[in-house]
Amino acid sequence: MRVKPGHRDEVVATLVDGADGLSAAGCDLYVVGTSDSDQDLIWVNEVWASKEAHAASLELPEVKAAIAATMPLLTGEFTGQELDIAGGLGVPA
Template identity: 35%
Template sequence: MYGLIGQMLAQDGQREELISLLLQMKDEMPGCLSYVIAEDQENANAIWISEVWTDKASHADSLQLTHVQATIAKARPIIAGFGHRFETAPRGGVGLPG
């Protein structure tokens, strides 16, 4: 499995809109085992995206999907930047194989 945990920064006051847009991508992503959007508790403009995929190629392929590209295009104007990014190798857990 392939995991990705990343911090995304919204433009001031736009976090809720960014979260709403990103949650639209939770459906129809082949190979996605887990996709979680969470508010950062210390930064009012930051969110965390935690993903688990069957493999790294599935994640890369998802970025080419039409609905994912459309969502990214809508979100781009309200993304102020990116913070930390971690790639992981999930071993299992609730709802995950292994």
């Protein structure tokens, strides 16, 4: 996701602060990272137990609050991909 100039650290802090409740919601992996070459780019990688678990997480009050706080700081430029996990380190078997 792309943030408005100067807001990267604020958005990263909000995303990282909300990570604690995601495990109980069915999130197996949640990684927030930044680009070394682009100060306005944030990467979020998530692995969920199911699409339904992810959709349900978006209804949690703390997730809704984080989205509301973060959206004004974003440019609206997002990319995303969905994939089926075949295996690897740090993901459920």
